[in-house]
Amino acid sequence: MNTEALIQKAINKKIISFNKDRTRITYLLQNKTKSYKTEEIVQVDAYLKLIFDYNYPKENIKLFVPVKMGSDNREADIVVYSDKTHTKPLIVIECKKSDVSEAEYKQSVAQGFSYAVSIGADFVWATSNIKNEYYQVSKKYPQKHEEIANIPKLGGKVAAYKYAKNGNSDYFDLSIVSEDELTARFKQAHNALWGGGELNPSEAFDELDKLIFCKIWDERALRRTGEAYDFQIITESNNGEIDNQATLDNLAERIHKLYDKGKEKDPEVFKENIRLSPSRIKTVVEYLQHINLSATDLDSKGRAFETFMGSFFRGDFGQYFTPRPIVQFIVDALPITHESMVLDTSCGSGGFLLHALDKVRKEADEYYPDGIAIDGKKESAEHHNHWHDFAEKKLCGIEINEQIARTAKMNMIIHDDGHTNVIAADGLLPIDDIVVKNQNNEDVIIQQGITSLTQNTNFENNNFDFIITNPPFGSSIRQTEQAYMHQYSMAKKDLDWLKPNDKTKNRDNQSTEVLFIEKCHKYLKEGGYLAIVVPDGILTNSSLQYVRDNIEADYRIVAIVSMPQTAFSATGAGVKSSVMFLRKHTAQTTETIKAQKQSIKDDILGNTQFFKQLSDINTNKKTDIKNSIGFENTDNLEPEELNKTEAYKNWKKSVNEAYKSKIDNIKEKLNDKYLADKKSQLQDYDIFMAIAENIGYDATGKPTNNNELDFIGQELQRFIESLG
Template sequence: MKDYIQIGIEKGLISFNEDNSRIKYCYQGKERNYNNPEEKVQALAFLQLVIDYNYPERQIKQFEPVTMGSEVKEADIVVFEDEVCVKPLILVECKKQDVSEAEFQQAINQAYSYAFALPNEVKYVWITSGIKNDYFEVDKSQNTRNQLPDIPQYGIREVANYKYVYGAEYLPDIPGKPKFFGLAVIEQVDLTRRFKLAHEALWAGGQLNPSEAFDELDKLIFCKIWDERKPRKVGEPYDFQIITVSKSEVPDETKRRIKENENLHNRIKALYEEGRKKDAEVFRDDIRLAPEKMRTVVSYLESVNLSETDLDSKGRAFETFMGSFFRGNFGQYFTPREIVKFIVDVLPITNESKVLDTSCGSGGFLLYALNKVREQATEYYPNYKNDTRQYGKWYTYWHDFAEKNLFGIEINEQISRAAKMNMIIHDDGHTNVITSDGLVSDADIKARTGNNGFEYETFDFIITNPPFGSTIRQTEQAYLKTYMLGKKEEDWLAVRSRTGDDTRDGQQSEVLFIEQDYHFLKENGILAIVLPDGILTNSSMQFVRTQIEDWFRIVAVVSMPQTAFTANGAGVKSSVLFLQKWSKEHTEKLVAKKKSIEDNLLSKTNYLATRNLWDREIKQKQKEKVASMRNRQLTSATEIKKTDEFKSWNAEMQAEYASKIDELKYKLVEEYQQRKQSDLPDYSIFMAIAEEIGYDATGKKTKNNELEVIGEELKKFIINLISK
């Protein structure tokens, strides 16, 4: 986008004081408070009138007095036809950027009231927030509002029925003919604001709830991107814009607006259908917006060039808007970008790597993996922008990865759709993002989606932050019985073997995702997973840690601060585990070796015989106690066991034996751990604690991010590990 402020300074149109708090309009010699949000919009409108529309400064008046009854108010800007500024041509009403749609409509009424109050007739009004623009032709005699796509340029009375064309910069200026405009590249903050305001305009009226409005906005963003990608000749208009109907064609104002909306609706639906034919998975249902609502969204986005806007900027804009929406409506806790970046940066992902996120949410991990490969492509082909041969190789390098090697699963259909949109906005990578329960088998996923890429034992890297705390219950999901971690763990110190169904009633979802990710990884593949610290520390989770040891080499454990997810709505203390999948042969050897150590200890200590002996002793003592009490009380054994005396004695006796059993078990477990350390293969584990990770508990950026330093060291550690 043009830097109008800088151009204005260079041309001597405006100047600023030392701290940029006040702006001076040089021709008029007026100073204003530039910290006022509306003043920023007014400055932009003034500069556009001079720079883009070629109006001379001397024919532009700002803060023009307007008498309205007994009051005198100020019109923001009035452009005059003549140098003596008697014949007003255009009245401009400026509002702050984040003005709501309802407030913007009020501004239209205000602009008209000013236009009608001026002593001489104004021919056009322009209402602008810098984000949204509406233009009207004024006819006092008819009191009508004929909407236009633009205002006329200096010296030209003709206004075309559309404003934005492809390749506008290559069109010659034709005397007496209107000038067309190209689409503008904008910054992240402005794009975020446009998404937010368009969304609010859709649901604020009550016709749609926020969730439905998000879906419909998603569809229109898709159409906008598709429209920009369509091949066009220089000078051809874009379809995703308001194109007006002339008064000569449809004289009635109301009917004219209906016709314009119908035409726009048909063009957008045609774009949507074209896109869906190429990619039916992104959106399966039709656009459900009424034509007038569609026009509102288009008015916020029609001038923006999404294709050329910096990838990171438009990605951040969409994620910022999407993240705030989903946190408010679904309680979804998306992984902070700093953690995503840290994880992806340390992994040696290349364009040949097959990458998966089994619970991808909005697609953050996938996007960073894609951007990592895109950066690699730029390193190999640095001159791709100027060399067509390099461009082809650069594009193929990352686009083949995006199309064939990048996979994501998200259980929520709406979030899955948003993830696909997120990828599309980043120039692709959405092809293999599917809506599915990430815990069903690969055969089930392939059968449901027809995507054969979701094959067990084929992925080089899995990068994921599974949902914490939700319980998968056997009564709800039959697949729980297929998971090893969905079964009750075997206790090698148990005296009796378990009989019957050993499936748990339920298991935490994050535990099952560890096993699912193990199945998807190929041998020596790496899993990077965010897990709650309870899995690493709670005694009840020892069976999970044991299974992780059997399946994976533990590469690294990086502890996150308690506040890592607070700003995103979750307060669970967590760590990032990096795990490399053992070969099946290695896992079998580990399991066999552990079993050998257990059997050896059981045999050496006569554990089972000792436990059986103690069980017999307990029963014998109980018999003797019953016999003793019967001689005194002359009652039955059953009645004696119900007495407080027997219960108290039995509890004390049982506690003594329980203490002996616990002590024996403790000694065996201690010796087992020592034997494991001495008999099993030893290896180094990278351990780190990150206390500062670039943002605080509120999400506000901070200067210190220890993940950057930790990441550099961990990257070296992983590269050294893989190279062996």
């Protein structure tokens, strides 16, 4: 039972009450009123669990109990007694706020233990709600912390473990938690791993990912009702006494077995073994052992994981995260179905992929409304297969950063699969090199004795219906750094049609966003859609006209939607950007457009006899310079002496500039003529244009109540549908 349900039940049974704005709580049995915040929220939760989950009579429970500690007077948060007269203390409960640090939590354990020893209690429960530890007070001297799996229920014994499938009178079942609580658990577990300095935050993130992976595999394992889960603390004894070290070692052994089993089934997710010590493994298990990830609402656990990822990666890896409103706008506008092949060439943590999966899941809701899993009802096979086949076979991602790629795979696992089609590779590599790299990775895995492999055969040119992506921009790839650069036409300088005998040359470098536009064209089927976030320079810079010319030939421009300057400010990027929707032309259409453009250029050159004009101008220039026309040789110097004077050099420079200006003016007129003729002769079509000034969040990433992308997306969706 979750906290809110416990509170409502307690109010109905007149155990507690609140004031109108719920800022103060009254414990009716003791008639004590407290401010309802931080630690008090945790204390109320523990108090009500003792009554409703552990079945202790409320009369046996006392709050705010004075404890004499030497010369000091302290106060235990909660004490459970064996009797209503409060003569025999049984359990001391020490409560801390939910976001307590690991060091503070350990202090609360020591504090609760000292109270228990002082008053003669048998057990200690230290809780922050997010984390719980239970101890039995040793009867031998010196008294030591004997950790147990759980405190006993009323009239029960100390059980070796707490969680069993479906639960019973002695054990608890796993719980579905809220999005906020799940996010908090992820964050607290991560902070606990790196807070001590043994791991850096990045290493801690990887290790936490591995244990979440183990948790999911434990929940998926077949087990009968009443059987214990492996991902939990199970108390071990030696000669009748609790053995804390054996408890640690056996927990670590179970976790490693879960991990090995998961790696066998999903070898592409993690390559390295778990690096955590048994005590560190225990720390994470204590944060996650009681939650039911499988049964938690997909949206809630997905958002929780994304929120946790965002809080961790924002400092160093913000470029990998496209804000949710932009992702949702792009995916919702496109006609993606369960039959679509979908790719993100720079998938980051998998945001675009997950929204595409969510779209197909909603499609399954429409086709199989009776098959939706609600309130514990099992999802129908038809509903499951509809979206799962899409995730497994048609939803693909490429991510250059291996750590982020693993995170994307974990994100997909948490959303119930699709991760097998996320690969770690440079998205700009030729397709053959990507396939080879993947096969090499698999060869290594085979040598380790794992034969259950997923073949990523989807990464082929001309294979995808939709590419949805936000590629990295603002950086350049140099010809000298990447051997694949020569395979990109936009890594070469275009021939200048107004320059005689011009030859194709390689560019020294090219921006990543330009290369990704060309790469996506290769991956798309004819008629396939590309939705890509680009810096506005692609659309406006005169030096990038050749990029727009290539786009014009390769794609039908469907829509340009301008984002506000602050769209990516929260992730550390301030570049003004837009979302460009393109549809790949057939090869014949592209060749026709290129031929039409060349024909227009040829006609202009022929009609104006430009190259003859150019030759005549250059001849006249040489004649003027040779004969010093327009230069007054007042000193009657000989040519060889004249050439050395500053006056002559300045005059010659001005002549060159004058003739160059004359040529540039002619070229400008011819270019204008070309653009005008191209506009009149090439096929005309409508382009959806929109400017979004408010997109659901501000420059800090804080949500707002105004998202113009909702309306723009609906109109764009209708526009795309009209294209057929």
